[in-house]
Amino acid sequence: MHTMTDPEDNWLWIIGPGAIGRLLAASLMAARQRELREQGASALPRVLLLGRQAMAGQAVMLDMTTPESLIVSSRINHSTIDTLQDSSFRKPSAIWLTTKAHGVPAVWQQLAPHITPETPVTCWQNGLSAQPWLAERHANLLCASTTEGAWLPAETGASTTPDNGSTADDLQHLGVQHAGRGHTWLGAWQSGGDGDHDSQSNQAALMQGDWLKAAGFACEQTPDIQTRLWHKLAINAAINPLVARYRIRNGQLRDRPFAPMVRQAVEEISAVLDSEGIPAPEEGWQALVEQVIRATANNRASMLQDVLAGRPTEVEAILGPLRSTAARHGLALPLLDDLYRQLSTPQR
Ligand SMILES: NC(=O)C1=CN([C@@H]2O[C@H](COP(=O)(O)OP(=O)(O)OC[C@H]3O[C@@H](n4cnc5c(N)ncnc54)[C@H](OP(=O)(O)O)[C@@H]3O)[C@@H](O)[C@H]2O)C=CC1
Numbered sequence: 001m002h003t004m005t006d007p008e009d010n011w012l013w014i015i016g017p018g019a020i021g022r023l024l025a026a027s028l029m030a031a032r033q034r035e036l037r038e039q040g041a042s043a044l045p046r047v048l049l050l051g052r053q054a055m056a057g058q059a060v061m062l063d064m065t066t067p068e069s070l071i072v073s074s075r076i077n078h079s080t081i082d083t084l085q086d087s088s089f090r091k092p093s094a095i096w097l098t099t100k101a102h103g104v105p106a107v108w109q110q111l112a113p114h115i116t117p118e119t120p121v122t123c124w125q126n127g128l129s130a131q132p133w134l135a136e137r138h139a140n141l142l143c144a145s146t147t148e149g150a151w152l153p154a155e156t157g158a159s160t161t162p163d164n165g166s167t168a169d170d171l172q173h174l175g176v177q178h179a180g181r182g183h184t185w186l187g188a189w190q191s192g193g194d195g196d197h198d199s200q201s202n203q204a205a206l207m208q209g210d211w212l213k214a215a216g217f218a219c220e221q222t223p224d225i226q227t228r229l230w231h232k233l234a235i236n237a238a239i240n241p242l243v244a245r246y247r248i249r250n251g252q253l254r255d256r257p258f259a260p261m262v263r264q265a266v267e268e269i270s271a272v273l274d275s276e277g278i279p280a281p282e283e284g285w286q287a288l289v290e291q292v293i294r295a296t297a298n299n300r301a302s303m304l305q306d307v308l309a310g311r312p313t314e315v316e317a318i319l320g321p322l323r324s325t326a327a328r329h330g331l332a333l334p335l336l337d338d339l340y341r342q343l344s345t346p347q348r
C-alpha cells in the first residue's frame, strides 16, 4: 500500500453523486468497513460525497446492487458543493470529479478556492474536453478511463430525520446499480516530465490505484493515460452519436442501414487518430468497435439515455476533440460533423 496520511484524517471528496460517483463511493466505503472489521485498521480514505442537491442530513445510506444482484449498503457522508466554505470540512487528501464532462467548469469554480495546488484531482469523465480544460488550471491532475458500467435506479425512501445518532432506517437512501464489471486505467495527465507536480501526480496515481484495487476494481496505472482516453473516446464516438441520433440499442448497429454508417464513422475517427500519432489497437479499430457493439448489444448507450431524458449529452466532449484535431490536420469528417450538428440542436 502507498500510504500517504493518517487514515483517520484521510478524506476523499467525490464530487458528482451520480452513477459512477455512487459506484466508487459505495465500493470504497464497503472495502473500508470490511478492512476495519477484519484488521481493525484501514488505509482507505473516508468518503465525502458532494452534490448540488441537498439531502435530509449529513449522511446518506448508499445501497449498491452488484452485478450478482447482492445489495451492499454503506453509510456515507454527504454535503452540497455550495457549503464548501464551511470551515468544518476536513481538507481532502484527494478529489474525484464524477460529474458529466460539461459539469466540470461549474464544479471547478466552486472548488478551486478551497483546495491547494498540491491536492490531487482525478477526472473520471469520458471524452477529452474536461481533462485538458482542467490541466490548464490545476497541475496535479490525474485521469481515469473506465469501462465499469453503472446506472441510477429511481430514488426511493427519503427521510427528514436529522442524522445525529440516526440509524440506517432514518437516513435518506441513494441507490446505484453496478451493471457490469470492467477495467479502469489511471494515470497522471502529464507524465514523463521532471516537474514536481508530475511526480506528485504519479505517486497519487499509485496510491489511488491501490484504493481502487482494494475496492474490488480491476485497475492498472498507465504512464500514458492520454492514449487510453483517446481510445475510449474513439469507441464512444463510433457508437454513441449514431445510437443517440437514431434512438436504437447498440446491437442494432450491426444491421442495415446502420452497419455501413459505423464503418464510415470508424474510418473518419481512425484517420484523425492516425494523424495525431495515436497508436491503433492491435486488432484494428473496426474489429475493436465491432467487439464492443457485440458485448454491449442490449445497451441503451449513455448518450441515448441523455437524449431520451432531455438532458445535455456529452457530444461536445466526445466529438469536439475529433473535430478540432481534424481541422488542424485538414481532414474532412462528413458523417461525424453531420451527427454533431444534429445532436447539438435540442432533441425532442
Ligand atoms: N455511468 C457509467 O457507467 C459510466 C460513466 N462514465 C463517465 O462518468 C461521468 C459521469 O457519468 P454518470 O455517473 O453516468 O453521470 P450522472 O449524470 O449519473 O452523474 C453526474 C452527477 O454529477 C452531479 N453534478 C452535476 N453538476 C454538479 C455540480 N456542479 N456539483 C456537484 N455535482 C454535480 C449530478 O447531479 P444532479 O443530479 O444534480 O444533476 C449527478 O449526480 C461521465 O463523463 C460519463 O461519461 C464513464 C464510464 C462509465
Ligand SMILES: CC(C)(CO)C(=O)C(=O)O
Residues within 6 Å of the ligand: 235, 236, 239, 240, 250, 292, 296, 299, 300, 301, 302, 303
Ligand atoms: C461503450 C458504450 C457505448 C456502451 O454503451 C458506452 O460507453 C456508453 O454507453 O457511453
